[in-house]
Amino acid sequence: MATTAESSRDLAYRGRGRGRGIRTIPEGLTGPLRRPNVNVGNEESRQTLEEVTRRMQLATMETIEEDATQVINMVRNYSVTGKDLQEVASKFYKVTLDNSKYGIVAAELAKRMANFEVEGAKFRNLILKLLQSDFIKRDVLRRDSMNQWLGFVTFLIELLAVLRTQSGDILKALLKPSFVSLTELLTSTDDTLLAEEELEHCVGVLKRRGQFLQEQDTASMECLMKALRDKILDVQTSAYGRCLLLELLEMSCRGWGLSDDIKEYYKETITRH
Structure with a gap:
């Protein structure tokens, strides 16, 4: 990084x-x-x-x-x-x-x-x-x-x-500051609730702009996805956080789009956590 x-x-x-x-x-x-040009004195x-x-x-x-x-x-x-x-x-x-x-x-x-x-x-x-x-x-x-x-x-x-x-x-x-900021959101190790809030935000941003970012800088996106996979395997990551990240990982593997049934699956799984 x-x-x-x-x-x-x-x-x-x-x-x-x-x-x-x-x-x-x-x-x-x-x-x-x-x-x-305006009349500065006219304030009415x-x-x-x-x-x-x-x-x-x-x-x-x-x-x-x-x-x-x-x-x-x-x-x-x-x-x-x-x-x-x-x-x-x-x-x-x-x-x-x-x-x-x-x-x-x-x-x-x-x-x-x-x-x-x-x-x-x-x-x-x-x-x-x-x-x-x-x-x-x-x-x-x-x-x-x-x-x-x-x-x-x-x-x-x-x-x-x-x-x-x-x-x-x-x-x-x-471009580089964007990837740096997303990586810092993803890899936060602070207080559990705050770290999860950052993780949620990172996932939301990438769902919206992940494809665009990948098109601009493939190498940086690969590094970010590696950090994402490491976060999934991290024992400190909650079950809820893993579900969010797994959905994003699958989304990226499928060209940044998911079918309705896959979306529904993740929605139900995340809701249970």
């Missing part, structure tokens, strides 16, 4: 290079997502940060295009300066980490807001910088808040899956 220092350097590298755009812009929005119709945050939290995958358009318009209205956009990015990031289930929606919103820029501050770069900082100190994040640690892993991997450069490539600097 890669060392923390190596992983940190990889993620830190993400700020260099070309090709920082995205391919998808919500329907109805044309041209670069830059804040137009300006959105508040709380209003922008609440609207972000209401977004769903079912209505993501409409939600993203409304959120971007509100962010345009609020972000008069680069500092304002930094506040939006920080608030958005905190909300995302506080709720790991929101990470999927948050990544889609971030993709659509990626090129929004005010006074040289670009939304994508602000978010990536926050991710970089938390990855470097992920041991502290995990110790202080298991919920935020799980939210971080979800958001990191979902961003890797949906965010693209102008040339259509993934952000490769996020």
